[in-house]
Amino acid sequence: MSTFSKLEIDLRQMIIAIETAVSLVGMNDTNHGKRVGYIASQLGYQLGFNDQAIQFSFDLGLLHDCGVSTEQMHSHLVNQFDWCDAHIHCGIGYRLLKDFEPLSGFAIPILYHHTPWEKLNRLDVSIQDTRMANLIFLADRVDVLAAGHYETDILLAREEIVKSVTNYKGTYFDPEIVNAFHQVEKSEAFWIALQDRHITRYTWDMSQFESSKLLSISQLKQLSLILAYIVDQKSPFTAQHSVGVASLARYIASSLGLLSEQCEKIEIAGLLHDLGKLHIPDHILGKPGPLSDIERAIMNQHSYETYEILRHIKGLEDIACWAAFHHEGLNGVGYPFHPHQKELSIESRIIAVADIFQALVQDRPYRSGMPLNKVIDILDEFASSGKLDQNIVDHAKKHGEECFEIAKGNS
Ligand SMILES: [Fe+2]
Ligand SMILES: [Fe+2]
Ligand SMILES: [Fe+2]
DSSP states (O other): OGGGGOOOOHHHHHHHHHHHHHGGGGGTTTOOHHHHHHHHHHHHHTTTTTHHHHHHHHHHHTTTTTTOOHHHHHHHHHHHHHHHHHHHHHHHHHHHHOOOOGGGGGHHHHHTSSSOHHTTTTOOOOOHHHHHHHHHHHHHHHHHHGGGTTTTTTHHHHHHHHHHHHBBBBTTBBHHHHHHHHHHSSSSSHHHHHSSSHHHHHHHHHHHHOOOOOHHHHHHHHHHHHHHHHHHHHHHTTHHHHHHHHHHHHHHHHHHOOOHHHHHHHHHHHHHHTTTGSSOOOOHHHHHSSSOOHHHHHTTTTTHHHHHHHHTTTOHHHHHHHHHHTTTOOSSOOOSSSGGGGSSOHHHHHHHHHHHHHHSSSOOBBOOOHHHHHHHHHHHHHHHTSSOOHHHHHHHHHTHHHHHHHHHTTO
């Protein structure tokens, strides 16, 4: 009797994984969401929130930038106090979460987390959502002002930061939240805790508290679709890639006769396999030509990043491996783990075939999508060199037309 359908994943661990993934877009600063969550929860504590609301404000901080996939958008948001296009990522984040019940409560505050308080007050938004949205707005802007100072002179820079925030009291920010900030910021500990070493430790500690919500396998799939969308929209050339790999891997798995729960998990691994690409600079992903050695060296780190995001989630250990092994070859040629052949499960082998298949049919910046016969030739070559599993490649060839349409996103 299979235990697959009993798979249940802790929602808190998934929220932290979403933040870890989305924060990778920050390149050399990957703690923005964690710091905003921390600042918001400290303000919540000062404002007398109950435990549940404090937890909500922390989680909201972790999730608030889930609409940011590109390095370019990230840099506008963290380098400009008042960027005119800030509303775009608020709308994307809102649309991503609004229909996913376990996280839908975060959608409205995310939609308004860059809306000035005086304007938000006049909209038809509940007091609770207004407060949460404005709490994140203030926490987010404090982090933007403080970002360059954490590891050095933060205890000196805080005075200027407080002045800047106070200038917007009653216009951008709820006066009550600004007052709470004045109380909280008095303690040096508040600022020191925001340094990289401390904030990662704090977030790790928070992940140890199990949330009261568990995700079923179908909810996990829904959430994985959201994450796949975040990755796929990073570049027009990878649009639909994760979704295409997932559908193709599922099709191959089920036509090979694997159990339906196993197919479901393979599809989830396919959706998540390129999460680590969020850490690849936009110009490398969109480069209209072959990558240089240094660009290739950066690119080849992405499947390790995928593993690092997923491996901490209890119950997701096998999916983490299947996803992270998608560039490994049976012959040891591949990256980055070089597992022994016997450690490359059938699930990993299927995803490796689906990944190459989908990538070949898709237009890339330096070439257009290939026709089926060319895809088959290349897969055959990989199979005969021992990189891909011959049986799976033969199976994909046998069902070539179907695989091609699925990889193209046509069925
Ligand atoms: Fe932000
Ligand atoms: Fe990949
Ligand atoms: Fe991929």
